[in-house]
Amino acid sequence: MTQEKNATSKAEQIIESPEKTELILDAAVKVFADKGYYGARVSDIAQEAGIAYGLVYHYFKNKEDLLISIFKSRWGQFDQAVRTIMEEKDDPRLMISSIISFLFHSYKNNPKVIEVMILDVAKSTRFFNGENIKQFTDLFSLMSDIVLRGQEQGIFKKDLDAKLAAYCLYGSVERIMLRWLLEDKKIITDQEARSATEMVTTIILSGLEQNG
Amino acid sequence: MTQEKNATSKAEQIIESPEKTELILDAAVKVFADKGYYGARVSDIAQEAGIAYGLVYHYFKNKEDLLISIFKSRWGQFDQAVRTIMEEKDDPRLMISSIISFLFHSYKNNPKVIEVMILDVAKSTRFFNGENIKQFTDLFSLMSDIVLRGQEQGIFKKDLDAKLAAYCLYGSVERIMLRWLLEDKKIITDQEARSATEMVTTIILSGLEQNG
Amino acid sequence: MTQEKNATSKAEQIIESPEKTELILDAAVKVFADKGYYGARVSDIAQEAGIAYGLVYHYFKNKEDLLISIFKSRWGQFDQAVRTIMEEKDDPRLMISSIISFLFHSYKNNPKVIEVMILDVAKSTRFFNGENIKQFTDLFSLMSDIVLRGQEQGIFKKDLDAKLAAYCLYGSVERIMLRWLLEDKKIITDQEARSATEMVTTIILSGLEQNG
């Protein structure tokens, strides 16, 4: 019986839940982006998702859980992208330009997600418990590994702190996207994304490279 | 005795009355840094300042006004520093390294102010009005002027977007400071400040410079 | 037992759920009457109604909405009574005495409602927006129609302003009821209601009638 129950609820989870979960999460992204985390009401999100607000609590523990879930999901995608890039590319320089490209194209595809990530998630140190902060810093370790690899290969300057370099890379991209957000430039063309990618890549790579 | 009393009360006056605004603002910085803007209660700030609840509202319109005032004051100081640097230095490279140095030493001297600026003010920039946005973007214009000047002098690469470069510069510094904040590394040594300055300067300047 | 429980809860349902609005409104009448609109706290009303604080705000927009709702409901009842009287009676004199009678008996049945209507609603011009004032003045138009009809039938003096006459009628009744309220004479007998009716009717009708 317990099995049956589990089976049922599992089946339901598989069939129904994921969709509803995503539905709510997408609504949350939209509302958080528009009103900010604190300005957003759970009922706003439910309304945006077209469901009763009590239902949000079937899928998420509480309001904060929504934000954490957005972070995990989207940061996870970023993490996955970086790992794939590191596997598929050989040259650390190419890896870095690919990461920058990925970020700017993420903005192009869904600026609201970026807005929430930059303004509501990243600036909310007070949410970050151990687990989340690990997921966060792990990715920076990964990116600094790229720098390290470049240093080992004699491509990058050896006396740079790889970690700090990774933060410069990410911070540059982040600030540029934040600029767009504050200027209410939510829609960018593919050309703009590529142009920004090229520019930041130039600056960062020239900065990292063994003076050539 | 009367004299002494007068002297005392005069001293108190000097400390208290004229700077009551500063007293409250400093308390607000401390409380915002510790609890975040939304977690901070106005009563916390009053208590921290050692004054009565309602007095905050004699000096500030409301809670948000406190945050805006902190922004105006501190961003104004940054603005002033950049202007002074631009007047006193000749070489655009020196200007940039001075700005980076100023920022890291600001963190060293008063990390709480930086915390509020990076975490709380940044979040609310979304809802800034025109005047505040202007104060914000004006400074980036100023910094991009430095890049432009370097381009004119043939020091910096000509094909870089000066504005974006300014954002890379600021974003790099900000991200590194945010990293410290997230790692709860509130106290840094002068050595660390100088080291970070040197590193970011190296990356950014190498990135900007005409490959030499 | 289960049946009994169900029966009970059903009974409760009938009493509670559909009429929650009325429950709150009745509580508001009681508290407004005792403490005045400004002296009444929303929490007093919730407590009087035996419900949670915030529930008031599920049923009413805000405190003022409670007062407006009381006005609409009770003034609507008065309006309905006047219309019924005008349909059922032929003689304008009878209509007037019936209206006076209705008002005094309303006081007898629920002096608190009258108290709120006279002191908190009617004296709150500052609440009255267009819609409410219309509902208010419409009824006076209706009453002046009675006077007009009497004038057409040659029963009432032709040179009286019908509108002013309606205000005299209502004002006389209102002041007498207000006197009772200020003298803390909340409970009146049916005899007293009839006596007051007769007296005011005499004065007003003699005043209106073509001198006989």
Place this chain on the structure above:
Amino acid sequence: MTQEKNATSKAEQIIESPEKTELILDAAVKVFADKGYYGARVSDIAQEAGIAYGLVYHYFKNKEDLLISIFKSRWGQFDQAVRTIMEEKDDPRLMISSIISFLFHSYKNNPKVIEVMILDVAKSTRFFNGENIKQFTDLFSLMSDIVLRGQEQGIFKKDLDAKLAAYCLYGSVERIMLRWLLEDKKIITDQEARSATEMVTTIILSGLEQNG
């Protein structure tokens, strides 16, 4: 020395105080009329009077004292007018028409005072203390004395309750003035005041008179 001080302050009281008291009271009437008692801030009144708000508390105990003072002063004027009318006129009918005339012309001359009396004072009569209640009801006794006198002289119907009759008289006038206030008709012509007087006088006197 104490004497001198007293003398001084007495002298000041005599010379200065009364003017300032009136100044504040007039300002209070204006502000209460415009914003209502509860909507008026003591600082509004002080500003209207052109003084510092702390000074209000030198002349009045508190905000309520302002309202009570307005009541005492204006109701006292009404009381005085009634007494003068009763002394100077012989015919109770003339007394009544004179009272009605006085009230309507009071509105014409200073509608704001009437507004405060009808709207704000009336609401607070609920919470009046014995002394104020007495001042209030005494005047109605006085007016009912007029009716009694008319009944003794065989001019008015003998079976009418004189007190109730006085309330009808006052209530009629008050309601008409309230109507003007609700319709924002603050300015009336002398002609309108006389016309209203005549009309109410007609209704009330015909109602009171032994059918002739």
Place this chain on the structure above:
DNA sequence: TATGAATGAGTGTTCATTCAT
């Protein structure tokens, strides 16, 4: 799963009043 009525802690803000000068 789905609903939305019910709960009540939490807090920004107002403003009458006091009082040192």
Place this chain on the structure above:
DNA sequence: AATGAATGAACACTCATTCAT
């Protein structure tokens, strides 16, 4: 008398969360 900084009690309203159905 005059000022206005300082005080702090008071309260309407919000909204995340729970839970009966």
